[in-house]
Amino acid sequence: MSSSNSKPIRLGVCGLGGYARVVLKMLQAAADKFEPRFELVAACDLDLAAHGDLTPVLKDRGVSLYENYAEMLKHPALDVVWLPLPIQLHAPYTKQAVAAGIAVICEKPTAGCIDDLYDMIKVRDESGQPVFISYHTIPHSACVKAKTLLMEGVIGKVQHASLVASWPRHLQYYNRNNWAGRLKVDQTWVLDSPMNNALSHFVNLVLYLLGSSFDAWADPCWLDVELYRANKIENFDTVCAQLKNCNKTTAQVILTHAAKKQFGPELKIVGDQGVMWWEQDRIRIARHGEAVEVVYEHGDDDIAMRLSLVKSAARFIYGMPADGVSYTTLESTIPHMKVVCGASEATPVYDVPAEFTYTYDDPSNGPAVAIKGFEEVISACSDGGLMLHESGLLQFAKPHGSIDLTDYVSFAGPAEYQAISTNG
Incomplete structure (x- = not known):
């Protein structure tokens, strides 16, 4: 145009x-x-x-x-x-x-x-x-500020990112349509999960902030992952993943819909000279030997945060320069899709035994299922850089699966489907 x-x-x-x-x-x-x-x-x-x-x-x-x-x-x-x-x-x-x-x-x-x-x-x-x-986080000023600071080397050479989030989802959420929590609808993959729906904005954000240049996303080359479901759904509601990217950065992601307490997303980025914390309303940094400093704050409500998305989309459709933000194109989302598909392909989804869950009543949304004590497990694993099964805090946890994502271009199907095909 x-x-x-x-x-x-x-x-x-x-x-x-x-x-x-x-x-x-x-x-x-x-x-x-x-x-x-x-x-x-x-x-x-x-x-x-x-x-x-x-x-x-x-x-x-x-x-x-x-x-x-x-x-x-x-x-x-x-x-x-x-x-x-x-x-x-x-x-x-x-x-x-x-x-x-x-x-x-x-x-x-x-x-x-x-x-x-x-x-x-x-x-x-x-x-x-x-x-x-x-992806509304990418053109917002908080993301632009974070990426700019990282490119300026405010915490030195970027090495690692950790993302944790607990966003409870009730039974009504999974019953609201024919695709929530599903692997497939008819013959079409949906892979609905925290990683590919409600919290996908922030998985994508991690990959963007780890990119080696302002408009680049990090490209994952290796994935270790554990998948669990506390709800009676096809796909997972809880994930712990560790990524190695082609630019030598790493990331850990722990997400769940099966907890009572809501917190996050909490995103921490570690460099060789300091640490950055990205939150939805502010950015903090701490250089080695210095106190934590708030370097950015905003008071935008949910709709105001999304206005930058509308502006960015309009400029992109018009064929105009990005004006200081990165456009999210189809190619930009390949790294995220590699992680989503790779996770499903690398390991089965394990059911959380009933004795490790409880049902509570959300006053607004009705009954919901949570994993006992999972909020504390998230913190321990994030702080220690541990997979869930490595923490020793979850008796039901299974060893992680792994997959090489270096030249990953096609989804072979979930691990459960592959096992059925192999054994059938």
């Missing part, structure tokens, strides 16, 4: 429920705040009648409404579609749009497996249409 700022980017949103509501709020909050700007001209949902609170408002704003995605793509004034959709639809809907000559903003994660990601790249290249992936 032309880089002239006089013409708005005419946008269609696919979906009116769930996260699509957040997208619509973001677009409204961003209206007329910067150029280029989006103009919402179309929206589609398979069941418009289910959104009777919203459809009259959109009609009054002149937005064309559809119950068929293919029909919306025929809208005569459509430049780009935003896809806040279930994971299994990211690849096919992206490919359908770019093949029709329409640019795409696709929600995270990019796809359910790395094969779908490479297929998206192929179809995008054939069409020439831009595809932007919506």
Whole structure:
């Protein structure tokens, strides 16, 4: 598209429920705040009648409404579609749009497996249409500040990062649709998990901050991983992973949805001259021999934090320079997808025995399952750089699986599937 700022980017949103509501709020909050700007001209949902609170408002704003995605793509004034959709639809809907000559903003994660990601790249290249992936942490000022400081060497040569997060998820969360906690929907991989959904922003952020240049993501070459499930789901709700990257940096990631206490994401980056702590509202550093110093703070609420995403997406779709941030392209998300698929391929998901879990009642969301004492285990493993089974604190823990990710380009399927295939 032309880089002239006089013409708005005419946008269609696919979906009116769930996260699509957040997208619509973001677009409204961003209206007329910067150029280029989006103009919402179309929206589609398979069941418009289910959104009777919203459809009259959109009609009054002149937005064309559809119950068929293919029909919306025929809208005569459509430049780009935003896809806040279930994971299994990211690849096919992206490919359908770019093949029709329409640019795409696709929600995270990019796809359910790395094969779908490479297929998206192929179809995008054939069409020439831009595809932007919506990881909202990357264009926010906190991330930009952190990456800039790291590139300036504020803590010396970056060596290691550790990410821990406990984001409880209740039973209703896993029962809300046909893909939550699933490995596959029909014949399409989704690999839904903390690592490939709710906390994927921060796994991607770790890889970005460990990248050797401002616009580079670290490329994982080796993965050790343990996967567990306390909930009655197909995939895991708890993961401990250790990464070795091709640029000689390392990372540890411990995430769970099966705990009662919410904390994190807590991201610590270690260099040979100091330490940086990235948090969602501030950045702290401590150089060797010096006190901890707060070097950045912000008071943005959730929507305000996402305005930078809208601005970045608009500039990317327009073909404009990134203006001091890094664009998240399809290629940018290959490292994350390598980790997600590699984890599933490297080790089975082990059930947490019932005697090591308990059920509690969340006043807002109903019953939820938690692993006993897991919050303390996270801290001990993170502080000591230990895998869960190495800590000796979890009787049910199993030795980790490992996988070489150096030339990893295709998903062979989860370890459980491979075992069935081998033995069958």
